[in-house]
Amino acid sequence: WQPLLRNLGIDVFTPPTAWDLSKAADPGSLTVSVDGIEVPVSSTNGYTYEIGSNSVKFYGASVPTPGQRVTVDYLGLCRP
Helix, strand or coil: CHHHHHHHHHHHCCCCCEEECCCCECHHHCEEEECCEECCECCCCCEEEECCCCEEEECHHHCCCCCCCEEEECCECCCC
16 A cells, blocks of 8 residues: 555645636736746746636746745736
8 A cells, every 4th residue: 555655645745836816817917936036937947827727837947846935916807
């Protein structure tokens, strides 16, 4: 059972790489920081905004680790 339980534990503690936003965002207004350090827009070592899922996805060295504070500032899109 040990290998099975170890694999389950690894999956439980895998940090998330995507963060859903509460409102539709104006893509040009997004700024993302982790522990107060701004993260660049990059699909290698940064973040991208996924319009379809209204989420911010992190890549490479920019994926936040447990305990880090993620801040996403943006202007919401107004719809008539």
